[in-house]
Amino acid sequence: MSVSTAAAAAPDRATDVGVIDSDVHPNFEAGIRDLIPYMTDTWRQRMGFGQEGWETSFAASAFHLPLNYLHVNTAGAFRKDAAFEGKPPASDARHTARDLFDRHDISRGLLIAGQMFGIGAMPQAEVAATLASAYNEWMDERWLQVDDRYRGALIIAPQDPDLAVAEIERMAGRDAIAAIFMPLHEILWGEKHYHPIFEAAQRHELPVVTHPSGTESIFARAPKMAGTPTFYIEWHAGLAQIHYSNVLSMLCHGTFERFPGLKVVIAEGGFTWLAELMWKLDRDWQSLRDEVPWIKRPPSEYILDHVWCTTQPFVEPHKKEHVAQVLDMVCADRNLIFSSDYPHWDFDDPQRALAAIDPALRRRIMVEAPLEVYGDRIR
Amino acid sequence: MSRHVIDRAEEIPPGTRRVVDLDGRSIGVFNVEGTFYALRNRCPHHGAPLCEGPVSGTMLPSDPDEYRFSTAREHQIIRCPWHGYEFRLDDGRGLVKPETSRVKAYRVEVEAGDVVVYTR
Ligand code: FES
Numbered sequence: 246m247s248v249s250t251a252a253a254a255a256p257d258r259a260t261d262v263g264v265i266d267s268d269v270h271p272n273f274e275a276g277i278r279d280l281i282p283y284m285t286d287t288w289r290q291r292m293g294f295g296q297e298g299w300e301t302s303f304a305a306s307a308f309h310l311p312l313n314y315l316h317v318n319t320a321g322a323f324r325k326d327a328a329f330e331g332k333p334p335a336s337d338a339r340h341t342a343r344d345l346f347d348r349h350d351i352s353r354g355l356l357i358a359g360q361m362f363g364i365g366a367m368p369q370a371e372v373a374a375t376l377a378s379a380y381n382e383w384m385d386e387r388w389l390q391v392d393d394r395y396r397g398a399l400i401i402a403p404q405d406p407d408l409a410v411a412e413i414e415r416m417a418g419r420d421a422i423a424a425i426f427m428p429l430h431e432i433l434w435g436e437k438h439y440h441p442i443f444e445a446a447q448r449h450e451l452p453v454v455t456h457p458s459g460t461e462s463i464f465a466r467a468p469k470m471a472g473t474p475t476f477y478i479e480w481h482a483g484l485a486q487i488h489y490s491n492v493l494s495m496l497c498h499g500t501f502e503r504f505p506g507l508k509v510v511i512a513e514g515g516f517t518w519l520a521e522l523m524w525k526l527d528r529d530w531q532s533l534r535d536e537v538p539w540i541k542r543p544p545s546e547y548i549l550d551h552v553w554c555t556t557q558p559f560v561e562p563h564k565k566e567h568v569a570q571v572l573d574m575v576c577a578d579r580n581l582i583f584s585s586d587y588p589h590w591d592f593d594d595p596q597r598a599l600a601a602i603d604p605a606l607r608r609r610i611m612v613e614a615p616l617e618v619y620g621d622r623i624r
Numbered sequence: 625m626s627r628h629v630i631d632r633a634e635e636i637p638p639g640t641r642r643v644v645d646l647d648g649r650s651i652g653v654f655n656v657e658g659t660f661y662a663l664r665n666r667c668p669h670h671g672a673p674l675c676e677g678p679v680s681g682t683m684l685p686s687d688p689d690e691y692r693f694s695t696a697r698e699h700q701i702i703r704c705p706w707h708g709y710e711f712r713l714d715d716g717r718g719l720v721k722p723e724t725s726r727v728k729a730y731r732v733e734v735e736a737g738d739v740v741v742y743t744r
Contacts, residue, residue, distance in 0.1 A: 499688035531720045532708035535683035538691060543720075 253595040254604075254611040256352065260624045263352035264595050265615035267555045268456070268512040268584035269345065269395075271356045271388050272323075272336045277310050283379035292372065308372065311363035311467070313459040316477035320590055327588035334588035338391040345587045346394050349595055353615075353623055354587070355396045355454070356388055357512060358426050363460040365428035366467035370405035374412065377402050381416050389421040396623055398426035398454050404466075406441040413442070417449040423622040424510065425451045429458040429468040434491040434509075435498030443504045452508035452553075452618055455491070457484045481591075488514035489522060492552060496526060499539035501547040508618055509552050512584055516554035520574040523548055549576055553618055555584035556610060557593040568601055582618060583611040630739040636660075643675050646743055651730060653741060654679060654713060656700050661713040662741045663702065664728040668718070672706035674727060679703075682710060682719060 256263035273279035293307030327334030364373040399416040401409035460467035474480040523545035650665035652675025665675040681695030718725030
């Protein structure tokens with residue numbers, strides 16, 4: 246197959262915005278310690294960052310970010326070619342802009358969480374919220390102000406809705422903020438716990454984005470899978486479980502009746518499961534609706550109006566023709582937006598990964614639908 | 625239009641029903657608080673004997689975390705004994721998807737003390 250050098254999708258005429266990438270990860274050079282300049286002295290002490298030398302790497306002397314430390318990706322979790330001048334992949338905003346935007350002809354990239362995916366598993370909400378604020382400042386200064394193709398998802402600590410809302414109020418008005426990133430937590434998303442967060446998101450017209458946390462079933466307050474996977478491959482291939490449960494929880498609790506302006510983006514959580522969920526729930530609703538009478542329309546309609554999944558890692562069915570079929574089943578023209586997951590190992594190239602699908606649909610997924618999701622903030 | 629006398633009205637008192645065979649079709653005749661209804665005894669979903677299901681009021685659409693159950697006449701439904709789909713007794717429409725999911729409802733009258741069902 247010859248590789249097309251033309252753009253993966255033509256830009257939107259009115260805005261001149263081309264391919265929008267909904268999942269880009271800016272990385273730290275020295276882990277959590279990159280955030281030290283962005284917190285108060287008191288918090289530096291509280292987090293154990295006052296020390297030097299060997300103590301800095303010992304557990305119980307300083308905080309570490311909760312991530313998947315119990316499974317090893319032997320292929321390497323990052324694109325090795327994305328490393329730059331000896332620094333970790335995607336830790337330099339200028340190099341990343343060249344390597345992602347220029348090289349792959351991407352016009353906007355939504356920055357999600359760096360290595361902060363797992364803060365929803367931390368036992369003290371104030372610690373997670375302080376890290377969230379520090380990350381947001383770091384992302385603003387080190388990325389958003391460096392290249393105007395970056396957009397940021399402001400991160401919040403999901404453990405404490407009051408602190409989360411305060412952070413949304415603090416950051417929502419900044420230039421280049423286009424979404425809220427809510428890390429996964431042990432509480433499912435339909436529950437009352439999240440109402441203040443969704444209210445603030447709706448008020449600021451910011452989509453709420455989530456992503457695998459890297460802590461699933463590893464830490465006690467992390468989101469739960471059905472048991473703890475033994476292997477990285479088992480963990481990675483099963484990540485949709487939690488998103489399936491969260492979407493189900495929101496639908497059954499009437500979250501989108503309560504917050505009719507709420508938009509939810511699930512990054513890197515797969516998407517073919519939407520078909521099963523829509524069909525199953527639409528059928529069950531006919532039998533069991535008196536338990537949840539606030540579901541006023543076929544449940545699938547709420548998904549079509551409020552939930553988007555990102556494409557990466559894109560499906561590779563055994564039969565090529567199944568790609569178009571499964572996209573049709575999940576209503577990909579309504580529910581799917583493009584993501585590359587740069588600089589992770591399972592990156593999708595916009596020219597290659599979706600090359601086999603109908604060009605009009607590809608344009609919808611890469612340009613039009615994300616423009617609708619993020620609105621003016623992505624223009 | 626064929627006219628079928630089912631029985632004397634007092635033989636089908638409120639809260640009871642009679643399933644009868646009319647022109648080879650199984651039809652359920654219901655007395656709900658003095659009002660008579662007649663429905664085809666076949667669920668449009670998978671063909672269950674619909675008229676053997678329970679008759680009741682229904683849960684109304686409501687705001688999240690609120691329940692409003694109504695027994696008003698217009699909310700009287702029959703619930704299919706198989707998968708629980710609900711159909712209005714008066715016009716046979718499904719509460720969910722009323723445009724596409726519907727069971728045939730027949731005209732019923734009480735004429736000189738007789739319960740009369742009109743088919744086609
Ligand atoms: S057969 Fe009546 S609901 Fe399925």
